[in-house]
Amino acid sequence: MGLRGYVLRRTVYTVVLVFFVITLNYLIFEVMPGNPIDTLVNPNRLRDPSQLDALIRRFQLDQDPFTRYVYYVKNMLTFEFGQSYVTGQPVSSEILVRVVNTLSLLGISTVLAIVAGMTLGVYSAARRGGVFDSTQVTSSLVWGSLPTFWMGLVFILIFFYYLRWFPIGHVSPDAWALNPPNLATLAGVAEYIRGRLSHLFLPVTVLFLFQYGGFLLLTRATMIDALTEDYVLTARAKGLNERTVLFRHALKNASLPIITAIALTMGFIFSGAIITETVFSWEGMGQWIYRSIINTDYPAMQAIFYIIALMVILANFISDILIGFIDPRIKFG
C-alpha cells in the first residue's frame, strides 16, 4: 500500500465519521424533548387547526423518521441549518457574524501558544533537569491549572480596575457603535487597529497562558525521547551546532504527536472559548454556543455540534495526511 492507498483509506474513514456524526446529531435532537412547533406557537391560542397542520408539513414533521433523516443529511451537507429560535435569523448568518471574532481571538492565542510552547519545550528538553527546565515545567503546570475564568477575572481586576491599562468587554470600543473610525484615512486605520488590539490583549493573554503549557510539556516529553536517539548523537558528533541538532534533527522526528495535538487544537478553535468569551463579553462563537444551549435554541445547537465535529474531523484528517507525508513508516503501516 502506497501513499495513495493511505490517503484513500483515511478519506473513506473521515467520510464515514462525518455521516456518523450527522446521524448521532439527528438522533440526539430527535430524542430531546420538545419540537419546533412548541417553540413557534402556543397551541392554546391557535384559532385555526389547519395552521398547525401547515406548520407540521412545513417542518416535515408528518413524514416518517427515515425521510426526515434523508432531508436532514441533505441540509447538513449544504450547511442549511434553518433559523435560530431566538433571533429568527438564519443560523449560518449568525455564525458568520461571530466566527471572525472568535478566529481573531483564538487564532492569535493558539498560534502564539504553539510557537512559544514548542520553542520553550525544545530548550527545556535540551536543558533537562536544569533550572530553566524546572522553571518552565512548573510555570506551565501552574498556568495550566489556573481556571481561565478566574484568570480573566484577576486580569480584569489588575489591568482594568486598578491600572486602567486595557478596556474590557466586547470586541471593540463601545464608542464605535456611534462613530466608527474612518478606514479611508491612515489615522482611522491606526485607530481601528489600536482599538481592536487593546480589546484583544487581555483575553488573548489569558488563553495564551492557559494553552502554551500543554504544548511545552508535550514537546518536552517527545523531545526527551528523541534526544536519546542515535541520530542525535551522530549529528552532534558531526559537529553541527546545537540549534541545528535540536530543530532540524530532533524536533522533526519528535513532531508527529505535536502535529496531531496542533490539529486537534485547530479543530476546536472554531468552537471558541466559551468561558473566556463569557468573562470578557466577547461576541464570539463560544458565547453564542453557551447562549444557544441555555435558550435551548435547537437549530443553533445542531449547527454548532455538527460544525465543531466536522472541523475536528477535518483537522484530524489533515494531520493524518501530513503525518503520512512526513513519516514514511506510517503509509506502509
Added chain:
Amino acid sequence: MEAREVRFRRGLGKILHAWLLLARSKRALFGISIIVFYSFLAIAAPILTPYDPSFDSSLAFDHAVPEWYRTLGIQKGLSGNLVAGPQDVSNFNSPSSLTGWNFSTSNEQVVSFQYSSAEGGKAPGSLLVSIAPRPAGTSYGTFNFTIQRSFKYIYEGPPGKFVSSLSVRLRVTGDEPVIFGSAPSSGTVVADDPRLRYVDSNGNNVWDSGEALVFDVNNNGAFESGELIVSGQAPAPGTPVKDDSRILFVDSNVNSLWNPGEVVIYDKNANMQYDQPSTPISTRSFIDQDYNRIRFVDSNDNNAWDDGEPVVYDKVGSGFFSSEDIVISGSEPGSGTTLKDDPKLRFVDTNNNNRWDAETSNTPTETVVYDANSNGLYDTSETVLAGTAPSAGVSVESAKGSFRIWEQHYPADGVYPPSWFSPDPPVDSRSSKWKGIYFGGESSLIRPEDQVFGQQVKYTLRLTIIVVDRDPTYPLQASFNIDDYSLTILGTSFGIFGTDQQGRDLFSQLVFGARVSLLVGLVSAALGVVIGLFVGLLAGFKGGVVDEGLMRFTDMLLVLPGLPLLIVLVAVLSPGIWTIIAVLGFLGWMGFARVIRAQAVSLKERPFVEASKSVGAGTSHIITRHILPNVMGLTYVTLATSVPGAITAEAALSFLGLFDPFLISWGRMLFNADVFQGFFLPWWILPPGLSIAILSLSFILIGYALDDILNPRLRQRR
C-alpha cells in the same frame, strides 16, 4: 485467618513503601500537604465557621469588606456590626434587663413602668407599661410615654444598613365585651334577639360580666332544663331570666334569629354595632444624634471652618440652613445650604443652661469662639465670632442639641408592618396581638450630607407611644407590653473574607466549597477511571468486533466538543451535584480507556498470560490476577491527574451558572462575584480561584510523583 493477616501486613508494607517513596519527592510532599489542608477545611467546615454558607444571609451589609481591613486600617471609613441594646435579640426577659433604658412619660400619675414575667415577644418577659384605671366620665386626654437608650457609635464610617424592630401588645379592658364566640371586626352590625336572656344575679337590671346567659327558647322569662346555656354557669331550673337590649348577636346567616354558634356581644353604647377598644395609639420611633448646633458653611469644602466662612446656629437641627436659623457671623447663606460641624466652634455658657441662648432669646449675647487648639478653653489668640471677647482661660463648650437622623411613625389606625409575632392572644382577651414593628433603611439611599451614623458620637434610640383617650363615656383600663426592642446596625466590614451580595459570609462559602470541589473531583475522577478501565480492558482483551466498536465509540466521543457537551447534558439533566459528578465521570474516561486498551493488548501476548491460559485460567482470573496488577500504577496516576480536570470543570460550569442551587461551590462564588458586582473585590475573587488552582496543582504534582515511582523506567530516563 493467618493468610489474611499476612496479606494485610504485606499490603500495609506496600503502602508504607509507596509513602516513603512519595515522601522523597518535594513536589509530592507539597501536593499532599495542600490536599490534607483542604480536606481538613472540608471535614472541619462546621467547626471552623458558625455560619451556613447558603442560608445565613444579612450577617452584615452586602459586599462587606473583610473585618481586618478595618482593624488593621487598610481601608478607611468602614464600619462593623453593632447592636444597640442587649446583644441577646430577646431583650426585656429579666428584671435586670430594664437597666440601661430610660423611661419617661408626660403623665406620671397615670403611667407606670415595670417588668412583667408573664408575657413576652420571642421569649417570656417584657416591659409592662400600665395605665392607671380611669373611671367613666373623666378623660386622660392625650398623653405619651417614652422608652429610650443611648449608645455610642464606635465606627469611623457609616453602616451599610440599620434595622430596628420591636413587639408591642396593647391590652384594653372596659370596652364592649364578647359574651360568646370570638370577637368580630370593629364596626360589625349586630342584631337583637329578645330570647337571649341573662340571670340578673345582683338584681341591677343590667347584664354584668360573669352573669350567665341563656337562650330562652319558649320566651317565658324563666330557665328550664333543656334550654341552651350560651355563657356562664347553668342556673337552677325555674330561675327567672331577663332581657337586656344591649345583648346583641352577629347574625351570620341573616335570618334575624340567634342560632347556636353565632357570636354574642354586649353593645355598651347601644349603637347596634361592635366597637373595638376605643384607645387610639400612635407609635413613633426615632434615632437621635448628638449634635453641635453651631455650624458653618464649608465654602472651600475642606471639612473645617476657615476664617470668613459663615457660621450659623442651626436652631432647627436639620443640617441645612433655613430662615429660622440664626447667622452668627459672615453673610447669610442661601436657604438649603449644607451646614457642617466643626467641633472647634464653641460658645461661653454664661448662664449655665447648657444651651446657647439663641434657644431662649432672639438676640443672643453669649460669645461664640473658634477654639483653634480644641483645649476647651478660650485663648487670647483665638478668633471671636460673636459677642465680646471673654477673658483668657474661660471654658468654652459645644452647643449641644440633638439631631433627628431618622424617624418612623405608626398612626393610630394605620396599618402596622405586616409581620406578626407570637404568641397569639389568649382566647378570652380582646387585647390586640403582639404587633411586630420593623423598620430600617440603607444608608446608601440617604444623601451623604445627612448620612445616618455619620459620626462617632452618642445616639439615642427612642420609642414614643402617644395614647389618645378619646371616649370618656366608658371607664378605661389599658396596658402595653413592649419587647424585643433593639437596633441592629449592619456594618460594611465583616469576617475574614467579607460578605457576598446577600450579606453571607464568604469565608464560610470558601470552607464549605472545599467539600464540593473535593467531592466532585474525587468521585467523578474515580468514576471516569473505573469506566475507562472497564472499557479499555474489555476492548483490549476481547479484541475483534468488540474492540473495534468500543474504540470507534471512544474516538467519536473524543471528537465531540467537551465543554459544550458538558453544558448541554448538565442543562438538560438539571444541575445538581450528583448530575454534575455523573456527567463529568461519564465524559472523562476516553483517553484513559485507550491507554489501558493498548496496555491490555500488549499484556495479553506476554508469556505469563499464555502460561496462565494454558493451565486453564478463565478470563476474569487473568484480568484480575495478571493484567489489572500491571495497569494499577497507570490507574493511580490517571486518578490523580484527572481530579483537577473535574474540579476545574465543575468550577467552570458553576461560573457559567450551572450550579447546584443548594450548594455554594468555589465556582459559584466566582459566578456571584461576576454577576453581582463583586469582580473588583480581591478578597472575594482571589480565595476561591487560588483554592481551585492550588488544589488542582497539588493533584497534578502527586500524579507526577506517582508516575516517577510507579513507572521506574521513566524515572531512570528523566
